Amino acid sequence: xxKATLLFTAIFSFSLLSDEPxxxxxxxxxxxxxxxxxEFQSLDxxxxxxxxxxxxxxxxxxxxxxxxxxxRDVSFTPMIDDISAYAQQLYQSGYFSHFRSYPQMLAEMQxxxxxxxxxxxxxxxxxxxxxxxxxxxxxxxxxxxxDDIAEDDSSEADVLYMANIHAREIITPEVLFYFIRHLVDxxxxxxxxxxxxxxxxLWIIPSMNPDGHEYVFQGDPEQRxxxxxxxxxxxxxxxxxxxxxxxFDAFNDGVDLNRNFGxxxxxxxxxxxxxxxxxxxxxxxxxxxxxxxxxxxxxxxxQFVISLSYHSYSNLWLYPWGYTHDPLPERDAAIFEALxxxxxxxxxxxxxxxxxxxxxxxxxxxWLYGECGIWAFSPExxxxxxxxxxxxxxxxxxxxxxxxxxxxxxxxxxxxxxIVEY
Ligand SMILES: [Zn+2]
Numbered sequence: 407x408x409k410a411t412l413l414f415t416a417i418f419s420f421s422l423l424s425d426e427p428x429x430x431x432x433x434x435x436x437x438x439x440x441x442x443x444x445e446f447q448s449l450d451x452x453x454x455x456x457x458x459x460x461x462x463x464x465x466x467x468x469x470x471x472x473x474x475x476x477x478r479d480v481s482f483t484p485m486i487d488d489i490s491a492y493a494q495q496l497y498q499s500g501y502f503s504h505f506r507s508y509p510q511m512l513a514e515m516q517x518x519x520x521x522x523x524x525x526x527x528x529x530x531x532x533x534x535x536x537x538x539x540x541x542x543x544x545x546x547x548x549x550x551x552x553d554d555i556a557e558d559d560s561s562e563a564d565v566l567y568m569a570n571i572h573a574r575e576i577i578t579p580e581v582l583f584y585f586i587r588h589l590v591d592x593x594x595x596x597x598x599x600x601x602x603x604x605x606x607x608l609w610i611i612p613s614m615n616p617d618g619h620e621y622v623f624q625g626d627p628e629q630r631x632x633x634x635x636x637x638x639x640x641x642x643x644x645x646x647x648x649x650x651x652x653x654f655d656a657f658n659d660g661v662d663l664n665r666n667f668g669x670x671x672x673x674x675x676x677x678x679x680x681x682x683x684x685x686x687x688x689x690x691x692x693x694x695x696x697x698x699x700x701x702x703x704x705x706x707x708x709q710f711v712i713s714l715s716y717h718s719y720s721n722l723w724l725y726p727w728g729y730t731h732d733p734l735p736e737r738d739a740a741i742f743e744a745l746x747x748x749x750x751x752x753x754x755x756x757x758x759x760x761x762x763x764x765x766x767x768x769x770x771x772x773w774l775y776g777e778c779g780i781w782a783f784s785p786e787x788x789x790x791x792x793x794x795x796x797x798x799x800x801x802x803x804x805x806x807x808x809x810x811x812x813x814x815x816x817x818x819x820x821x822x823x824x825i826v827e828y
Contacts (some may be wrong), residue, residue: 427452427466427640430486430794435482438462438499444676449474452640452685453710455720455790456764464790466640484696485794493639496796502633504799505576506583507623508544508616513584515549515612522590525603527555529572530701534617535644543645544616546700551589552607559607563820566705566713566780567610567813571663571697571770573618573641574795577787577805578716582612584806585813602817609708614715615663615697617645621654644697648691658682664715665766667773671730677729679766688768701770705778711820712745712781714813715770718795719788720763721755726775726782728760729767738775745781745819752811755785783816785809786787 427450435443435456443463446454449471455464465471466489467482469641475482486492496502506514519526530545537543552562569578575693589608592599602608613619621638643660665671665688672678678688693699705713725742726734733739746757760771774782786813787805788797797805 424550426450427468427471428489429472429593430454430464430466430489431472431484433465433475433480433482434461435463435480436603438478442478446471446474447676452642453764454795457720457790458762459810464794489640496639501796501799501807502576502623504802505623506579506612508620509611511579511583511612512544512547512654516548518590520587521621522593523555525553525555526551526590531611531704533696534615535646535696536608536617538696539647546614546616546618546697548704549586549610549612549755550607551603551610552587553604560709562605562607563822564609564708564710565817565820566615566708566710567608567716568701568770569611569716570613570619571615571616571645571715571733572717573622574639575716575719576619576622576720576795577793577797577802579612579619580802581716581787581806581809581813582610583686585810586610586612588810588814598714598814598818602814605821607708608817609704609710611701611704612789614701615644616658617697618643621645632716642685643687644695646695648687660687660790661695662686663666663695663697664717664770665689665768666693666695667768667770668692668702669773669776670766671768673729674765677765692768697805702773705774705780710774710778710780712816713770713783714775714816715782715784716809717784717786719790719793720786721753721764721788721789723750723753723755723757723763724760724763724771724784724786725757726760726771728769728789729774730764731761731765734759741781746783746814748815748819749783749785752815753808785812791807 450468451471452466461640501517515528519528527550529548531548532546534543567582568580589599593603622641625638645654646661649658665686671692672688679686689695716762723746725746750757769781774780793801
């Protein structure tokens with residue numbers, strides 16, 4: 407008790423608002439039951455990492471949540487003791503200039519298509535929420551890489567690479583740009599790359615949530631003053647105007663796009679939240695969000711064999727189910743495990759079922775697999791001890807490099823060769 411209380415006082419001595427997250431803490435969860443964790447989650451907390459095996463969790467917590475932990479004699483230590491000051495330091499230091507803004511992503515994709523018109527093309531797959539609302543926003547773009555670029559060759563397996571469904575996960579577009587560069591720079595030079603480009607149709611969506619990405623990226627000082635100190639650096643959702651007051655408001659607005667997909671959507675309130683103010687708000691109806699509709703409609707127009715949806719952080723390689731602990735059909739479980747094991751051979755992540763991390767409903771993987779029969783994975787990029795959502799700039803290159811092998815491997819594995827003998 408003494409340790410937790412002392413930290414509680416130290417961390418929150420400057421706090422004014424007791425129900426807003428103000429610190430990122432590492433929590434010892436060995437004494438908490440799943441029911442306790444659900445109760446904790448219902449407070450104003452944002453769980454950013456959980457490791458059941460090692461019995462720890464990272465969360466952005468409010469003084470109220472800290473009091474809840476202290477009351478239960480749960481020990482926790484600060485990782486970032488003032489998230490507002492941390493955000494200002496990142497914005498003021500030029501940290502974001504080491505990452506691509508969404509306009510930079512688009513310009514670079516256009517440059518790549520101009521430089522490699524025979525193997526790359528750019529496709530507008532739909533509007534972001536703010537664009538549909540007539541309040542700015544963006545088109546969501548997909549880059550196709552294949553030979554005979556103008557053709558939809560049904561003999562070539564389609565593979566889907568996506569990133570940044572969660573706004574703050576800014577390393578994830580970088581992972582895909584490193585992959586794109588590797589493909590176009592080595593086509594005709596490297597036999598493996600040339601084989602993959604000639605025999606697959608690779609579709610890459612570097613940001614599914616450009617409104618959210620730009621909100622995090624720009625760190626608009628006006629927004630910082632007006633709203634919770636949590637925002638905009640730690641923003642996760644899209645920019646939907648939940649309370650329909652015509653302006654963006656970080657407390658009330660936004661939908662978690664990775665809880666809006668149409669497989670077991672909203673089956674309970676643990677795997678997603680019906681509360682618009684929560685970080686895991688699932689939206690008013692299934693596929694309510696333009697960004698989720700874009701992916702749904704795009705996937706329906708293709709025959710994807712494997713998909714990756716990059717998240718950060720945790721060094722994990724997740725696969726279905728997310729919504730239930732029920733086992734997959736035996737053959738499918740064998741294929742998911744074989745594919746995941748081969749991917750983590752390259753990056754040393756831990757391969758596991760999503761539900762074994764925590765239950766979610768309405769996520770991309772369950773829909774892609776359950777509805778569309780795609781071998782769908784969600785990698786979580788970044789080491790929990792030293793990367794988090796905002797890795798040191800010296801870590802950007804290692805993080806994108808460590809996922810190149812898996813990106814190439816899934817392109818190969820999607821082809822005609824059997825994945826496992828069964
Ligand atoms: Zn995520």
